[in-house]
Amino acid sequence: MRRRFLTILLPAVLIVSTWGFVGELGAAEEHHGHKAHHGGILNVIGKELAHVEVRVQEDTLEAWFVGGGQDTGRSVQIKAAEIPLTINIPSQGQKNLVLKADPLKLAGEKMGYCSHFVARADWLKEVMEFEAKGSVVIKGVKEKLIIQYPAGYDPLHRHGHEHQGK
Amino acid sequence: MNFWRIVLRSLKHHRFSSILTVISIALGIALLVAVHSFKEQTHNTFTQAGLGVDAILGPKGSPLQIVLNALYHLEEMPGKIKWTYFKEVEKHPLVVRAIPFTVGHSYGGFRVNAIDRRFLTEFEYLPGKSFSFSEKDGGQGRAFSSPTEAVAGWAAAKALHLKLGSEFSPVCGVREGDPIHETDRLKFVGILAPTGTPYDRAIYIPLETFYLLSGHPQETRIMAQQEKYREISGAYIKVKRIRGGAIHPGIQDLKFTINQSDRNQLVVPNEVMPRLFNIIGWVDRVLIAIAAILTVLSALFLFFSLLSALRERRHDLALFRALGATRRTVMGLVIFEALIISLLGGVLGVLLGHGLIGMGAHFVKVETGVAFTASYLSGTDWLVLPGTAILGFLAGLLPGIQAYRLSVLKNLSPIS
Numbered sequence: 237m238r239r240r241f242l243t244i245l246l247p248a249v250l251i252v253s254t255w256g257f258v259g260e261l262g263a264a265e266e267h268h269g270h271k272a273h274h275g276g277i278l279n280v281i282g283k284e285l286a287h288v289e290v291r292v293q294e295d296t297l298e299a300w301f302v303g304g305g306q307d308t309g310r311s312v313q314i315k316a317a318e319i320p321l322t323i324n325i326p327s328q329g330q331k332n333l334v335l336k337a338d339p340l341k342l343a344g345e346k347m348g349y350c351s352h353f354v355a356r357a358d359w360l361k362e363v364m365e366f367e368a369k370g371s372v373v374i375k376g377v378k379e380k381l382i383i384q385y386p387a388g389y390d391p392l393h394r395h396g397h398e399h400q401g402k
Numbered sequence: 403m404n405f406w407r408i409v410l411r412s413l414k415h416h417r418f419s420s421i422l423t424v425i426s427i428a429l430g431i432a433l434l435v436a437v438h439s440f441k442e443q444t445h446n447t448f449t450q451a452g453l454g455v456d457a458i459l460g461p462k463g464s465p466l467q468i469v470l471n472a473l474y475h476l477e478e479m480p481g482k483i484k485w486t487y488f489k490e491v492e493k494h495p496l497v498v499r500a501i502p503f504t505v506g507h508s509y510g511g512f513r514v515n516a517i518d519r520r521f522l523t524e525f526e527y528l529p530g531k532s533f534s535f536s537e538k539d540g541g542q543g544r545a546f547s548s549p550t551e552a553v554a555g556w557a558a559a560k561a562l563h564l565k566l567g568s569e570f571s572p573v574c575g576v577r578e579g580d581p582i583h584e585t586d587r588l589k590f591v592g593i594l595a596p597t598g599t600p601y602d603r604a605i606y607i608p609l610e611t612f613y614l615l616s617g618h619p620q621e622t623r624i625m626a627q628q629e630k631y632r633e634i635s636g637a638y639i640k641v642k643r644i645r646g647g648a649i650h651p652g653i654q655d656l657k658f659t660i661n662q663s664d665r666n667q668l669v670v671p672n673e674v675m676p677r678l679f680n681i682i683g684w685v686d687r688v689l690i691a692i693a694a695i696l697t698v699l700s701a702l703f704l705f706f707s708l709l710s711a712l713r714e715r716r717h718d719l720a721l722f723r724a725l726g727a728t729r730r731t732v733m734g735l736v737i738f739e740a741l742i743i744s745l746l747g748g749v750l751g752v753l754l755g756h757g758l759i760g761m762g763a764h765f766v767k768v769e770t771g772v773a774f775t776a777s778y779l780s781g782t783d784w785l786v787l788p789g790t791a792i793l794g795f796l797a798g799l800l801p802g803i804q805a806y807r808l809s810v811l812k813n814l815s816p817i818s
Binding site for chain 2: 300
């Protein structure tokens, strides 16, 4: 009897009461909005066709191609093995950097089907801000790739809408 | 006559209503104290402890469902993941330990989890605390070492009266009426010392045993030999630490990567559980509101009983005034009476609230594996007595003012 009582009482607080919300919680995860899931900076590609999230740590620049709009939690794979970038650093001038494909194996990626790119350069250790330009074929469309670090490139929501990191 | 003696005499005079008021205040306070203590202790257990798991590798589905199943032995796992994928994750440089498990069996209402032996020998359910079979800790026996052996969590063993050497046949499923693996007899060789966690509420069998149980289809049996076909329900993941023992921030990259895969996801319990508590916060709020309403109603009851007692005692109080008592003394008599009743109710309520937690703790531990302690002092405990004193003062204030304004002449005149 007491077992039956507790079986009802406890789940009532912990489980049964939440049952209806389980799906809601799952759904809530899908709508986190413009979130940089790696703690980096989001840059818009095209008219929010996609984003590239950029994170610089020491001499390494990592870039993740992710969905457009609110879909920044979903990776977008591209065919290119390398993406050359022209970097403009204030007061230092131009430099070149090549992003190289680094497939996320646990996500089932491989060369030619990759959303994660990495570049290494000593000067990245010192750089405080830069603008990088290049181009990329993403979702079958050739688009300009513009990265503004650390502000983030977002021409559509330049005023009053900021992409946020974690 | 002494002031306090008069107050006590008055309480004694209308003891029935006083006792009733004390009891009703006590019930409201007890509920308030118990709910708060239950809430805080549950919250601490479910969020701060982390149960030794930084992340759970599981199939696609509700993250909450995965956490509830993998850590709290509730719900069901939404699917399975490939063993080969688990091995890839295990090799990731960030992963310190990965313990695979398969769920879906039960015995006597408790989940039977097939799990890697390292869970019993290496896993830390709290920082620095591993499972113990030592008798001085309350455990018995040893970890399983063959496919026909099993280990019971403390609460499961206690509820099912399991002893070393007891045998059982697991039920293929977690619902009543699910088929039993009747020809498979597994022997308990160990009982875990109590941990105060939901791990106490399960039975553990070797991972390989799951694939070999009779009644499972041929493809399940093949999984025992062929790794490429093998599937598991999930894995407990422990990742590297950074300074101060904090989880390596790279866990977010790992989560993102795994979550991009078609069939798998990485769930971080410490992210899911606080959100669960935010969602179910309304349950606490409803219970607390009920307790608060009950307490306020008790205060109203106190107010009306004081008011009616005052009507009965007008003559006495007027006589008291005539004998030299000041207006303030008469007012004080009424207010202190209210204060004594409310404080008695408050003290009794605190004791009763903790008693309720104490009485329920054993059953809660057996049912959920979560340890509650009656001696836990929640934030509410420190506010209860001042709160009831204020409530008592407010309840006694109006009758007190009426007593203050009592006309001696009018109330000393003959009643009939």
